[in-house]
Amino acid sequence: xxxxxxxxxxxxxxxxxxxxxxxxxxxxxxxxxxxxxxxxxxxxxxxxxxxxxxxxxxxxxxxxxxxxxxxxxxxxxxxxxxxxxxxxxxxxxxxxxxxxxxxxxxxxxxxxxxxxxxxxxxxxxxxxxxxxxxxxxxxxxxxxxxxxxxxxxxxxxxxxxxxxxxxxxxxxxxxxxxxxxxxxxxxxxxxxxxxxxxxxxxxxxxxxxxxxxxxxxxxxxxxxxxxxxxxxxxxxxxxxxxxxxxxxxxxxxxxxxxxxxxxxxxxxxxxxxxxxxxxxxxxxxxxxxxxxxxxxxxxxxxxxxxxxxxxxxxxxxxxxxxxxxxxxxxxxxxxxxxxxxxxxxxxxxxxxxxxxxxxxxxxxxxxxxxxxxxxxxxxxxxxxxxxxxxxxxxxxxxxxxxxxxxxxxxxxxxxxxxxxxxxxxxxxxxxxxxxxxxxxxxxxxxxxxxxxxxxxxxxxxxxxxxxxxxxxxxxxxxxxxxxxxxxxxxxxxxxxxxxxxxxxxxxxxxxxxxxxxxxxxxxxxxxxxxxxxxxxxxxxxxxxxxxxxxxxxxxxxxxxxxxxxxxxxxxxxxxxxxxxxxxxxxxxxxxxxxxx
Numbered sequence: 077x078x079x080x081x082x083x084x085x086x087x088x089x090x091x092x093x094x095x096x097x098x099x100x101x102x103x104x105x106x107x108x109x110x111x112x113x114x115x116x117x118x119x120x121x122x123x124x125x126x127x128x129x130x131x132x133x134x135x136x137x138x139x140x141x142x143x144x145x146x147x148x149x150x151x152x153x154x155x156x157x158x159x160x161x162x163x164x165x166x167x168x169x170x171x172x173x174x175x176x177x178x179x180x181x182x183x184x185x186x187x188x189x190x191x192x193x194x195x196x197x198x199x200x201x202x203x204x205x206x207x208x209x210x211x212x213x214x215x216x217x218x219x220x221x222x223x224x225x226x227x228x229x230x231x232x233x234x235x236x237x238x239x240x241x242x243x244x245x246x247x248x249x250x251x252x253x254x255x256x257x258x259x260x261x262x263x264x265x266x267x268x269x270x271x272x273x274x275x276x277x278x279x280x281x282x283x284x285x286x287x288x289x290x291x292x293x294x295x296x297x298x299x300x301x302x303x304x305x306x307x308x309x310x311x312x313x314x315x316x317x318x319x320x321x322x323x324x325x326x327x328x329x330x331x332x333x334x335x336x337x338x339x340x341x342x343x344x345x346x347x348x349x350x351x352x353x354x355x356x357x358x359x360x361x362x363x364x365x366x367x368x369x370x371x372x373x374x375x376x377x378x379x380x381x382x383x384x385x386x387x388x389x390x391x392x393x394x395x396x397x398x399x400x401x402x403x404x405x406x407x408x409x410x411x412x413x414x415x416x417x418x419x420x421x422x423x424x425x426x427x428x429x430x431x432x433x434x435x436x437x438x439x440x441x442x443x444x445x446x447x448x449x450x451x452x453x454x455x456x457x458x459x460x461x462x463x464x465x466x467x468x469x470x471x472x473x474x475x476x477x478x479x480x481x482x483x484x485x486x487x488x489x490x491x492x493x494x495x496x497x498x499x500x501x502x503x504x505x506x507x508x509x510x511x512x513x514x515x516x517x518x519x520x521x522x523x524x525x526x527x528x529x530x531x532x533x534x535x536x537x538x539x540x541x542x543x544x545x546x547x548x549x550x551x552x553x554x555x556x557x558x559x560x561x562x563x564x565x566x567x568x569x570x571x572x573x574x575x576x577x578x579x580x581x582x583x584x585x586x587x588x589x590x591x592x593x594x595x596x597x598x599x600x601x602x603x604x605x606x607x608x609x610x611x612x613x614x615x616x617x618x619x620x621x622x623x624x625x626x627x628x629x630x631x632x633x634x635x636x637x638x639x640x641x642x643x644x645x646x647x648x649x650x651x652x653x654x655x656x657x658x659x660x661x662x663x664x665x666x667x668x669x670x671x672x
Contacts, residue, residue: 172255368416375412
């Protein structure tokens with residue numbers, strides 16, 4: 077066991093984690109030159125197209141030094157804040173972490189928040205300065221910042237370049253010398269933490285785990301601690317670029333297990349694997365529960381696909397444990413699911429993966445929260461969807477969920493962040509300096525204001541130097557109204573929203589302008605209206621396409637032209653009566669990004 081090292085790479089987005097992982101895989105000759113390509117661990121099309129890591133990827137490498145052979149288990153993690161849950165799971169399976177900082181960009185928010193995640197888990201941190209070959213690199217200044225942040229010496233920081241491979245040998249030395257070998261009794265009852273899982277249509281659910289104590293053998297009867305499921309380990313093994321079977325896995329190892337489970341609900345990320353004949357007495361506490369930031373409805377384009385969508389979401393949830401969903405129904409869209417996401421990028425990626433990987437055609441609605449409506453007869457109704465709202469005359473008042481929000485940022489962004497929170501109906505409760513360049517701001521604000529675009533705006537005004545956390549503190553009265561969008565005098569309930577009266581007019585106007593850009597023109601004029609009850613608060617019109625019916629008239633009496641134009645006018649009127657407006661999928665997504 078003293079020859080095993082488990083570590084992950086953490087950093088802000090675009091600081092070169094996947095490129096450095098490439099050089100390490102290349103140095104250890106883990107895969108052949110023929111299989112090698114750029115960002116080899118980013119195996120999803122979406123990751124390659126966008127140049128970001130979405131999923132954590134584990135790979136085992138063999139490394140020899142001084143006549144000794146070592147086994148290195150590397151987990152490459154995402155850098156975007158929307159996927160920080162992936163990072164917290166990866167950290168639970170490691171003893172050490174490479175903290176990667178871009179020598180030209182310096183320390184950024186996700187560097188700090190990932191570092192605190194790693195320190196909380198008690199990991200050994202190895203600071204690495206990446207991209208030192210870039211023209212804009214300023215290694216001395218960035219090294220000073222890193223020393224202040226983690227309290228290390230200049231000699232502890234390794235300078236490297238993922239592109240050229242410079243400094244990679246020093247990184248290997250630091251991993252072997254500084255990161256402790258895993259501890260755990262091989263003879264004790266099996267205790268393994270599931271940190272990830274994937275679905276394979278031929279072999280069922282494949283769980284990735286890290287063994288903390290005991291051994292796991294092929295064909296052994298195993299039990300999942302929290303769900304209580306009992307299965308046979310059909311195949312166990314290690315994760316190279318592909319899966320490599322082994323007969324036995326021991327304490328300290330990272331690997332996979334195939335049990336033939338086809339039902340996605342039976343294996344939960346964060347669960348503990350133990351053996352049936354010698355079970356452990358308590359499970360492993362790995363990482364915190366996920367907190368969804370954005371809730372949106374996802375509906376199939378065709379109602380017959382509802383069950384397929386449920387299966388697809390369950391399989392996606394296996395691969396992306398931060399996704400939460402429950403069934404709901406809508407008047408316009410039929411049956412679908414209310415889903416919780418960590419941010420708008422997460423929502424975008426999840427919907428795109430449903431379309432690509434599971435071939436689903438879906439519609440996404442405007443993000444919402446749940447409200448309590450107190451009626452005049454003294455009863456209370458929970459409103460999850462604006463379509464469920466009772467008649468206005470029956471409602472006495474509304475209550476909306478409030479949260480206590482904690483924002484940690486740098487002092488220079490305090491003014492902008494307080495301005496943003498006040499604009500979102502927030503009240504500043506406390507301001508506390510944690511260190512000379514880190515300040516914590518505490519706000520109380522309505523949850524409805526953060527699910528929409530708050531998180532993205534906070535990141536942009538603080539240049540990513542703000543981390544945000546919240547917890548619910550109960551319900552408070554609010555002056556809320558239901559705003560409907562009418563296309564050609566027909567309500568589209570996917571666009572309906574519960575909104576504070578003071579913001580309804582501005583929101584309605586922006587919504588109409590956005591839809592005018594996105595809905596294609598028809599042969600008849602389409603009015604787009606935002607309404608509260610019977611009162612129209614905003615309107616835009618999409619002008620009709622013009623067909624030149626008078627083109628064939630060349631001379632003669634003007635009345636011939638008039639007759640044709642009158643006939644066309646009647647036709648357009650009839651079209652408008654019976655015409656239906658198809659709303660493209662981009663319109664639903666664009667509404668989520670009204671503030672961009």
